[in-house]
Amino acid sequence: MKLKDILSPFNVWERAAKKPWTIKDPINDRPGAANYRGFHKNDFDKCIGCGSCEEICQNDAIDLVPVEGQETKEGNSGLRPRIDYGRCCWCGLCVDICPTGALTMSNDYTWVADDPEDYRFIPGADKTKWQDATKGYKRDEGIALINYDRVKMKEIEPENRDKSFIEIVKGYNKDQAMKEAERCLECGICIATCPAHMDIPAYIAAIRDDDIENAFRILYETNPLPEICGRICTHKCETVCALHHNGEPLAIRWLKRYIADQIPKDKYMEVLGTEHLADPILDRKVAIIGAGPAGISAAYYLAIMGYQVKIFEALPDSGGMTRYGIPEYRLPYDQIEKDYDYIKSLGVEMQFSTRVGEDISLEELHRDYDAVFAGTGLHLGRSTRIPGSDNKRVYFATDLLREVSLGNEIDVAEKIVVIGGGNVAMDITRTLARLQNIKYGKVDVLTTSLETEDIMPADREEVVEAREEKAVIDPGWGPKEIEISDGKIKGLHVVKCLSVFDEDGRFNPKFDDNQRKFFEADMIVESIGQGMDLSYLSEEIKSGLKFGPRGRIQVNKNFQSDLKWLFVGGDIIQGPDVIHGVANGHVAARAIDQFLKK
Amino acid sequence: MNRDSESKYKGFEADRSKYPQMEKDKPVIDLESQKFIKTWQGPQHPGVTGNMSVELIINGDEIVDAKTHVGYLHRGFEKLMERRRYIQCFPIVCRICVPEPDTNEYCVSAAMEDLAGIVVPEKALWLRTLNLEMSRVGSFLMWLGGQAGSLGMGAIGQWTIGMRDFWLDLFEEMTGGRVYHMYMIPGGVRKDLPEGFRDRTRELIVRTRALLFDIEKTFFNNAIVKARLKGLGVISPEMVTEYGIVGPSARASGIEDDIRINNPYGKYAELDMKMITSDVGDAYARAEVRYQELHQSLDLISQIMDKMPEGGKIQAKLPNVLHWKIPAGQTYVKAESTRGEHGFYMVSDGTKYPRRVFARGASYTHAISVLEKLAVNISISDLAALMVSLHTCPPEIER
Numbered sequence A: 001m002k003l004k005d006i007l008s009p010f011n012v013w014e015r016a017a018k019k020p021w022t023i024k025d026p027i028n029d030r031p032g033a034a035n036y037r038g039f040h041k042n043d044f045d046k047c048i049g050c051g052s053c054e055e056i057c058q059n060d061a062i063d064l065v066p067v068e069g070q071e072t073k074e075g076n077s078g079l080r081p082r083i084d085y086g087r088c089c090w091c092g093l094c095v096d097i098c099p100t101g102a103l104t105m106s107n108d109y110t111w112v113a114d115d116p117e118d119y120r121f122i123p124g125a126d127k128t129k130w131q132d133a134t135k136g137y138k139r140d141e142g143i144a145l146i147n148y149d150r151v152k153m154k155e156i157e158p159e160n161r162d163k164s165f166i167e168i169v170k171g172y173n174k175d176q177a178m179k180e181a182e183r184c185l186e187c188g189i190c191i192a193t194c195p196a197h198m199d200i201p202a203y204i205a206a207i208r209d210d211d212i213e214n215a216f217r218i219l220y221e222t223n224p225l226p227e228i229c230g231r232i233c234t235h236k237c238e239t240v241c242a243l244h245h246n247g248e249p250l251a252i253r254w255l256k257r258y259i260a261d262q263i264p265k266d267k268y269m270e271v272l273g274t275e276h277l278a279d280p281i282l283d284r285k286v287a288i289i290g291a292g293p294a295g296i297s298a299a300y301y302l303a304i305m306g307y308q309v310k311i312f313e314a315l316p317d318s319g320g321m322t323r324y325g326i327p328e329y330r331l332p333y334d335q336i337e338k339d340y341d342y343i344k345s346l347g348v349e350m351q352f353s354t355r356v357g358e359d360i361s362l363e364e365l366h367r368d369y370d371a372v373f374a375g376t377g378l379h380l381g382r383s384t385r386i387p388g389s390d391n392k393r394v395y396f397a398t399d400l401l402r403e404v405s406l407g408n409e410i411d412v413a414e415k416i417v418v419i420g421g422g423n424v425a426m427d428i429t430r431t432l433a434r435l436q437n438i439k440y441g442k443v444d445v446l447t448t449s450l451e452t453e454d455i456m457p458a459d460r461e462e463v464v465e466a467r468e469e470k471a472v473i474d475p476g477w478g479p480k481e482i483e484i485s486d487g488k489i490k491g492l493h494v495v496k497c498l499s500v501f502d503e504d505g506r507f508n509p510k511f512d513d514n515q516r517k518f519f520e521a522d523m524i525v526e527s528i529g530q531g532m533d534l535s536y537l538s539e540e541i542k543s544g545l546k547f548g549p550r551g552r553i554q555v556n557k558n559f560q561s562d563l564k565w566l567f568v569g570g571d572i573i574q575g576p577d578v579i580h581g582v583a584n585g586h587v588a589a590r591a592i593d594q595f596l597k598k
Numbered sequence B: 001m002n003r004d005s006e007s008k009y010k011g012f013e014a015d016r017s018k019y020p021q022m023e024k025d026k027p028v029i030d031l032e033s034q035k036f037i038k039t040w041q042g043p044q045h046p047g048v049t050g051n052m053s054v055e056l057i058i059n060g061d062e063i064v065d066a067k068t069h070v071g072y073l074h075r076g077f078e079k080l081m082e083r084r085r086y087i088q089c090f091p092i093v094c095r096i097c098v099p100e101p102d103t104n105e106y107c108v109s110a111a112m113e114d115l116a117g118i119v120v121p122e123k124a125l126w127l128r129t130l131n132l133e134m135s136r137v138g139s140f141l142m143w144l145g146g147q148a149g150s151l152g153m154g155a156i157g158q159w160t161i162g163m164r165d166f167w168l169d170l171f172e173e174m175t176g177g178r179v180y181h182m183y184m185i186p187g188g189v190r191k192d193l194p195e196g197f198r199d200r201t202r203e204l205i206v207r208t209r210a211l212l213f214d215i216e217k218t219f220f221n222n223a224i225v226k227a228r229l230k231g232l233g234v235i236s237p238e239m240v241t242e243y244g245i246v247g248p249s250a251r252a253s254g255i256e257d258d259i260r261i262n263n264p265y266g267k268y269a270e271l272d273m274k275m276i277t278s279d280v281g282d283a284y285a286r287a288e289v290r291y292q293e294l295h296q297s298l299d300l301i302s303q304i305m306d307k308m309p310e311g312g313k314i315q316a317k318l319p320n321v322l323h324w325k326i327p328a329g330q331t332y333v334k335a336e337s338t339r340g341e342h343g344f345y346m347v348s349d350g351t352k353y354p355r356r357v358f359a360r361g362a363s364y365t366h367a368i369s370v371l372e373k374l375a376v377n378i379s380i381s382d383l384a385a386l387m388v389s390l391h392t393c394p395p396e397i398e399r
């Protein structure tokens, strides 16, 4: 034993003279660090109730619950996370995954309550002392637990597509589809918004499992037109996708197309288990007017229930607007046929070139069939009714598109102006650009709309692609007059459009007459909306029906009119788009089934 | 009892000359003979590290037989993970070791990265290394207090635990949590350093070294400490291999094994460090090795502060963690915790959940077989000191 070792420990006394370390005043707050994972906060304006936080919580501490004042609306379930602090471990995974950035943590960490129930609370709804804390844990920009970038879709380059009607979008391959499908949060916010309420998370999960046949069956549960919808659906689901709050929404439409593309036409019956359906089992007959999406959807669901279904179509082939309104480069005819032929193969009869009201009357259908479904669509063009619009070189977009689909030649001018800012306007613009390119080797189409570019109803990619194909888009102008000289069109006079809608959101455009432009043209196409042709309704039938705003036939939520045997759906009731037609047809089919069973 | 520490590796074999009698190499303990008392140290006992107990048979003050019992804090982490998505594992594993959670965090993420083929960005590797070294500092400080406390020197325990709290302050700033940091996630880490962090860390290193200087004078240069720790629980190099002893406990017996040096991970290969060993093998030697390693960790942290670049990516891109499946395979990853080799064996069967996760902590051997062997023949009053000198952590035994 060394003397040094006996004396050395007495050094401890030195410390008596040193400043103590103890926190001086433990009663007062000692704020948590700026990045501290303390009590939760939720910004209700941002939260969409997607439930990702609930899904990721490894302690099951989070439940999504209804909250007073929060309503279910498009893109928002109206539910909010409730956190049980008896289970929470403050890992903050919920914050990291939150796709909207609504959920964060404050740096507060003291909370005394006498009721243990208090510790199960709804951040954002229940008043807390930390709700305004600015410090605390937030997801770092540098990390991500979910993938916000969409798998890019391959498209045919403009120079390889602008002289033909070849399909532009190439579709995903397996790797791409699986990668894209992996991005899904499975929140299901999209289901509520999809008019057909397709079980989107389920079919996307089936893609991830590489079980395409199952995915295909899921599609057909709610939508018998997957090749069509997989290409040209207005994809309302994507606009509400939880991922879009912080990145690109999931490519739901392309994934649907991927599924349908994988199943060859001759396998449909086998995969869907419908081989036994060729002979209808029920003795009841349903007539359907119009072989468009609504009629076809109703026909499909009635056929699989065992009804005898016959479709009457005025045009020479099936498809309605999907065939006669949408250009081939967006929706090739063979894909339309893939969907429709399968339905035909289920024993659904289709009689083409038969216009109800002319070739056969609605009364006759009523007499010969137990119920009738009318999905006659919007095939009439609407005119701007500006001076000069009655010239023979002023066309409606719908008429021209139909002519192109029918294979009839149209007299394409060298200089064309299109009026309209919707998808149909883009369709005709790009169709005419192609025809000009074929005929003249150059493009001279200008498209103008009331709406400025930011509020144009057309899909963004349509505008971009139209420009890539050398069409000029000059939005924000109101058409005033078509200048005519010697019966020939000189061009279109327009004035600046200041606003399209008034404060109440009604269509009421305001113009500035001092800002003017003149677009030279020798052919003008109007694409400002479509109208319906209800001439097949005789006066007697009309007297039994009620009509709503804009001449729409009034129907109940099952698309049943006041004449109990007549069901009406599709563009003439809702939409206009394919998916509303599909949804209406499905609902009507079930209602017809109920009606006929009574 | 052999208390002559200068003689190399003597005393690890029990002296059975008096009691109990041996029959076929097994002690014959007849409790009826009134020569023995059966008593328990733990599970609630200040001299036991964490929640475990040692069932003792004593003769007077002398322990003649020791049996360890665990089962007081089994939380089933390994099993829980089999029912969790991969990303949901990191908040669980930190709980395997309270004073040093980060090694677990590192291992579980590294295992997933290895199986999934994820390359962690440079900056994240630096931050991980920093985090692991800070964690070693915190753990050593806690051990040092415990070692002093086990000899009745509670004041030193207060100093080191107080100092550890300042390190926890840094953890809080860096990770958002004081004790369970949940900082490393598969692919990287969750945050870069806050502003001014490097300066505050350098400052704290100076303060810690000042404290360690005091502790050197009061604890290491202390006749009582030396009298009690020297010669206690001697581990021979042969025993290291036989029992699978790792970390400072092995290095104090002359075994040159430090994963940070021999199989560097993170950014250790770019740091300057030497193997710290001793060739005495007793509790005092282990304390000295740990004390030097504490200084070494402080030095490594300084080096990291100087070498780590500003900015940079902190996480590799992960697939959507809700559906993350790792290709089928198995891996074992290891890291150097303050108690030695800490490893995770992970098996993936290609689904969303790990098929099996096995956490290997040093304490499994140190606190069971090694302790049972070394406890025999020592005084009951030294048992706490012996246990702490093995730096055992029961939660590691019961994953």
Ligand code: SF4
Pocket: A042, A046, A047, A048, A049, A050, A051, A052, A053, A054, A080, A081, A094, A097, A098, A099, A100, A101, A102, A103
């Ligand atoms: S993850 Fe975010 S947006 Fe979704 S419910 Fe939770 S807090 Fe709301």
